[in-house]
Amino acid sequence: NLAEKLQDTFDKLRGKGKLNEKDVKAALKEVKMALLEADVNYKVVKKFINKIEERAVGKEVMESLTPGQHVIKIVNEEMQELMGGSKEEIAISSEPPTIIMMAGLQGSGKTTSAGKLARKFAKDGKKPLLVAGDVYRPAAIRQLQVLGERLEIPVFSMGDDSDPVDIARGSINYAASHNCDLIILDTAGRLHIDQEMMAELEEVKAAVEPDEILLVVDAMTGQDAVNVAKNFDQRLDINGVILTKMDGDARGGAALSIKAITGKPIKFAGTGEKLADLEEFHPDRMASRILGMGDVLSLIEKAEKSIDKEKAAALEEKLRKNEFTLEDFMEQMDQVRNMGPMDELLGMIPGIGEAKQLKNLQVDDKQLDHIEAIISSMTPGERRDPEVINGSRRKRIALGSGTSIQDVNRLLKQFKQTKKMMKQLNSGKMKKGGFKLPF
Numbered sequence: 001n002l003a004e005k006l007q008d009t010f011d012k013l014r015g016k017g018k019l020n021e022k023d024v025k026a027a028l029k030e031v032k033m034a035l036l037e038a039d040v041n042y043k044v045v046k047k048f049i050n051k052i053e054e055r056a057v058g059k060e061v062m063e064s065l066t067p068g069q070h071v072i073k074i075v076n077e078e079m080q081e082l083m084g085g086s087k088e089e090i091a092i093s094s095e096p097p098t099i100i101m102m103a104g105l106q107g108s109g110k111t112t113s114a115g116k117l118a119r120k121f122a123k124d125g126k127k128p129l130l131v132a133g134d135v136y137r138p139a140a141i142r143q144l145q146v147l148g149e150r151l152e153i154p155v156f157s158m159g160d161d162s163d164p165v166d167i168a169r170g171s172i173n174y175a176a177s178h179n180c181d182l183i184i185l186d187t188a189g190r191l192h193i194d195q196e197m198m199a200e201l202e203e204v205k206a207a208v209e210p211d212e213i214l215l216v217v218d219a220m221t222g223q224d225a226v227n228v229a230k231n232f233d234q235r236l237d238i239n240g241v242i243l244t245k246m247d248g249d250a251r252g253g254a255a256l257s258i259k260a261i262t263g264k265p266i267k268f269a270g271t272g273e274k275l276a277d278l279e280e281f282h283p284d285r286m287a288s289r290i291l292g293m294g295d296v297l298s299l300i301e302k303a304e305k306s307i308d309k310e311k312a313a314a315l316e317e318k319l320r321k322n323e324f325t326l327e328d329f330m331e332q333m334d335q336v337r338n339m340g341p342m343d344e345l346l347g348m349i350p351g352i353g354e355a356k357q358l359k360n361l362q363v364d365d366k367q368l369d370h371i372e373a374i375i376s377s378m379t380p381g382e383r384r385d386p387e388v389i390n391g392s393r394r395k396r397i398a399l400g401s402g403t404s405i406q407d408v409n410r411l412l413k414q415f416k417q418t419k420k421m422m423k424q425l426n427s428g429k430m431k432k433g434g435f436k437l438p439f
């Protein structure tokens with residue numbers, strides 16, 4: 001699949017110390033093939049690759065310390081951009097009710113997604129109303145009513161011999177009299193793009209002026225989904241897309257082409273048949289997922305929650321002045337520990353989760369306990385200046401902390417290495433706010 005192929009390509013890049021233009025071009029050729037095989041639109045692929053090549057064969061990348069990582073970073077950024085950059089919100093009207101109109105071909109998942117959205121909004125404190133606007137498909141109304149009953153969300157219906165425009169209009173009065181502040185209009189689809197269907201959707205749109213028209217497309221249909229989106233957008237000027245059936249073996253083509261071809265963002269992804277199976281679509285997270293970069297975002301979110309910003313700034317200052325002591329070392333470790341068990345954290349770092357040589361490495365929280373005990377057994381003077389720790393002091397510290405002299409030696413060595421690394425970072429290009437954890 002796409003993710004595996006791209007990750008293979010990038011593993012090869014990472015393995016290389018130095019890169020030349022030929023290496024980058026060869027890797028990009030592989031990326032191109034993988035994207036085409038994943039059914040990404042040809043024009044989109046071409047533009048995407050050109051953009052990356054422009055950025056990646058420059059001097060800055062080739063001469064960087066980690067050229068492979070640098071190229072991957074560029075691919076990640078461009079892939080994120082391809083899918084729309086940042087997450088797009090649903091427009092909530094300042095004057096209720098907000099009206100969301102669903103559109104899409106038959107079987108794409110409109111009715112199911114209407115239910116999923118209603119559930120999501122109800123959880124966010126909204127009072128949704130589901131509207132049964134598909135008067136053609138047998139049992140379509142019943143399908144929505146069943147969803148409504150399960151969710152305990154009201155469903156407005158006028159039976160199947162009413163006009164969809166009347167139903168849409170009627171739902172506004174119904175919402176007002178039932179305290180609903182969000183209307184989700186289910187509509188009828190056809191098997192193929194059909195002028196009659198489009199005309200009807202246009203009439204509904206004109207009658208109720210929805211705040212959002214969400215087009216539902218099936219990710220499994222690949223390029224067809226993209227063509228469908230283009231067609232619907234030309235007629236209805238949609239606000240966004242719900243890409244369904246992402247749980248199936250969709251190849252990625254639709255997710256990566258829709259924004260580039262239509263200019264309209266994917267706002268949600270359907271990931272299963274259950275009502276809870278709806279995810280907000282984050283282009284950044286999706287790109288990282290495709291490229292196998294681990295859940296770095298969740299890791300960062302965790303770090304932001306548990307690392308004290310002021311302490312971090314103070315520490316950074318010390319690092320700059322090369323005044324980093326064992327006490328700081330311990331404090332920093334504490335902060336890392338606040339983030340959760342070590343092996344869980346390591347699992348979120350790209351590449352490390354799967355790295356074989358690390359499988360056996362016990363990332364033992366007990367080890368951290370040891371380190372803390374050792375540092376606690378030192379005098380303040382020793383913590384500030386470990387150089388004074390001679391043989392007899394080492395023995396005392398080992399005894400005091402319930403560890404061995406070897407443990408003490410190991411820690412002192414680790415600290416020395418960390419400090420050396422910090423010094424290098426300092427003399428290099430440590431950006432403000434970008435201090436690195438010493439392990």
Ligand code: GDP
Nearest residue numbers: 106107108109110111112244245270271272273
């Ligand atoms: P509509 O004709 O556009 O209203 O489509 P439906 O909502 O009736 O859905 C058609 C079929 O697709 C149903 O069997 C749904 O359970 C299924 N479906 C919808 N969304 C998803 C999804 O995200 N994942 C999976 N696996 N099935 C879905």
Ligand code: MG
Nearest residue numbers: 110111134140
């Ligand atoms: Mg339906």
